[in-house]
Amino acid sequence: MANNHIGPKRLVVGAHYGMRDWLAQRITAVVMALYTVILLLAFLTGNTSSYETWAGLFSNQWFKIATFVTFLSLFYHAWVGMRDVWMDYVTVSVGLRLVFQVATILWLIGCAGWAAQIIWRM
Amino acid sequence: MSEAVKKNRRKYGVMSFAQTVHYRLPLAGIVSILHRISGMLMFLLLPFVLYLMDKSLTSEISFEYFKGYVSHPLVKLAILGLVWAYLHHFSAGIRHLLMDLHMGLDKDSGRKSSVAVFAVSLPLTLLVALKLFGAF
Numbered sequence: 001m002a003n004n005h006i007g008p009k010r011l012v013v014g015a016h017y018g019m020r021d022w023l024a025q026r027i028t029a030v031v032m033a034l035y036t037v038i039l040l041l042a043f044l045t046g047n048t049s050s051y052e053t054w055a056g057l058f059s060n061q062w063f064k065i066a067t068f069v070t071f072l073s074l075f076y077h078a079w080v081g082m083r084d085v086w087m088d089y090v091t092v093s094v095g096l097r098l099v100f101q102v103a104t105i106l107w108l109i110g111c112a113g114w115a116a117q118i119i120w121r122m
Numbered sequence: 123m124s125e126a127v128k129k130n131r132r133k134y135g136v137m138s139f140a141q142t143v144h145y146r147l148p149l150a151g152i153v154s155i156l157h158r159i160s161g162m163l164m165f166l167l168l169p170f171v172l173y174l175m176d177k178s179l180t181s182e183i184s185f186e187y188f189k190g191y192v193s194h195p196l197v198k199l200a201i202l203g204l205v206w207a208y209l210h211h212f213s214a215g216i217r218h219l220l221m222d223l224h225m226g227l228d229k230d231s232g233r234k235s236s237v238a239v240f241a242v243s244l245p246l247t248l249l250v251a252l253k254l255f256g257a258f
Contacts, residue, residue, distance in 0.1 A: 026219060026222065029215055029219065030219075033212070033215075033216075036212070051182050051185040054178065054179070054185070055179055055185075058179055078161070078164075078165050078168075081158075081161050081162075081165070082161075082162070082165055085158060085162060088136065089136055091136055104165075107165075107168075108168075111168045111169065111172060114169075114172045114176070115172060115175075118172065118175055118176050118179060118180075121180070122179060
C-alpha cells in the first residue's frame, strides 16, 4: 500500500466512514426496492393469498436468501438513519447519545436474530 | 484549551421543539421531515412486522390466528400507519436517489418533486385504507 502519511496526497482528515455509510445507505435502499418489486409480483400473481402459496414461496432457498439479504440491508440502512437522527437531535450529552446508539444496535441485532429464525425455521 | 477561550464560546444546540412549531417549512422540508418520521416509525415497529411475519409463516394454525389478528380494527390502523410510512419513505427515498444523481436540485424542481412524492404516497395509502377497511 502507498504511504499516505507523507507528500501532497497524504490523508489529512477523518476516518472516512461518513462516505462509506452514506454509500451503504443508498445501496441498501436499492436492495430493498428490488425486493419490494419481487414481493409485489408475488402478491399480484396471487402467491400470497393462502397459507400454501405464502409458505411455498418461503420454501425456496433463493427466496429465503433474498429475504435475509433484504433484512440485513434494512438493519444497516436503519442503523445509518437512526445514527443520523441521534447525532442531529441528542446534542446535550455525548454519553446520552452513546446510550441511544448502543440501544439502536442492540435492537437491530435482536430483530436480525428473530428474522433469521423465522426464515430458516420453515 | 485555556479557561479564557472556553468562557467566550457560546453553545449553540438544536432548536427547541416549541421553536420548530413556529417554523414554516417549504413543501420539500415537509417531505424531508416526514421521511425521518416515517423511518423512525418503521424502526420502532420492526418487532410488530416480525411478529406478523412469524405468525403468518409458522403453521396453518398460526396463519389462521394471523388472519384473525389482522382483522382487529386497531391492528388494521397500525398496519395502515406502516403502509403510509413505507410508501412515503419509498417515494421520498427515490427522490433522494435522483437528487444524488444531480437531478432536480434547483428550488423549483425540488418543490415539484415534493408534490410528486405526495401524489404517489397519499392516493396509494388511501387505496390500501379502502381495501383494509373493506370498501372493496
